[in-house]
Amino acid sequence: MKLAPFARAALALTLALAPVACAPVAPPPNPVAQVTAASLKAQTLSLLDLAGDPYANHAAEVDALTARIDAAASAAGADPLNTFSARQWAVLRDPSRALYGGTIALWRSQGALSPAFRDQKKIQIGRAFDYILCLEANKRQATACGQIEEGGAS
C-alpha cells in the first residue's frame, strides 16, 4: 500500500508523537495496595476498640500495626507518580497530626481513650482510609466512592 507523501508525513508525525503523549502522568492501578489499605483499615478500627484499656496493655499490637502502616506508606511513596497517595499515607500516620499517628500518641499520653472519642475517631479514621481506597480505585476506572458518604459522625 502506498501513501501520498503528505499523508505519510502526517501519519509518521502522529506515530512519532504517540509515545511522548502516552508517557504516564498518573500512577498505574495497584490491586495489592487496595487490598492492603482495606486490611489496614479493618485492623486499625479493631485496635481502636481496645483503646479504652491502658496503652501499655496493647503496646506490642500497636507497634506491629504501626510497622504495617509504615510499610504501606513506604510502598505508596516508592512510585514518583504516586504523589497524592503518598501524601495521604503521610498525613494518616504522622504522630503530630490527628488521624492514626496522632490518635496513638494521644492513647499513649492519656493512658486510655474515652468511649465517645473512640466512636468518633473510628468513623474519622475509617473515612481517611475510604478516601485512600477511593483514590486507589479511581486509578483503574472512574468510580463513585459512595461508602465515604455513608460514614461520618454526623
Add this chain to the structure above:
Amino acid sequence: MSQFDDFLAAAKANLSALGKDSFEGYSDQVKVLAQDALDKAKANLALWTGQLAAGQLSQAEFRNLVQGETDLTEIAGYTAAGISQAEAQRLRDAVTLTVINTALDTFLTSRPAS
C-alpha cells in the same frame, strides 16, 4: 478537501465529543467529594462541642477530633486531585488513541493495495 483536511475534521469532531463527556463526569465527582467533606466537618463540630460540654470528651480528645477533621479534609483533597490526575491521564490516553485511530481510518482505510 484533502485527506489531511478530512483527518483534521474527523479528529476535531471525535475529540470534542470525548472531551465533553470526560470533563462532565470528572468535575461532578470532585465537587461531590469536596462538598461532602465540608458538610461532615460542620455537623461533626456541633456534635463534639456538645460532647465536650457534657464531659464525654477530654479537651485533648476534642482538640484531636477537630484537628483530625482538618487532616481528613486534606486527605479528601488529595483524593480529588488524584482523581483529576487519573481522569486527565485517561483522557489524554483516549485522545492519543483517537488521533491515531482517526489517522489510520483516514489514511489507510479503503485505499487500494498496490
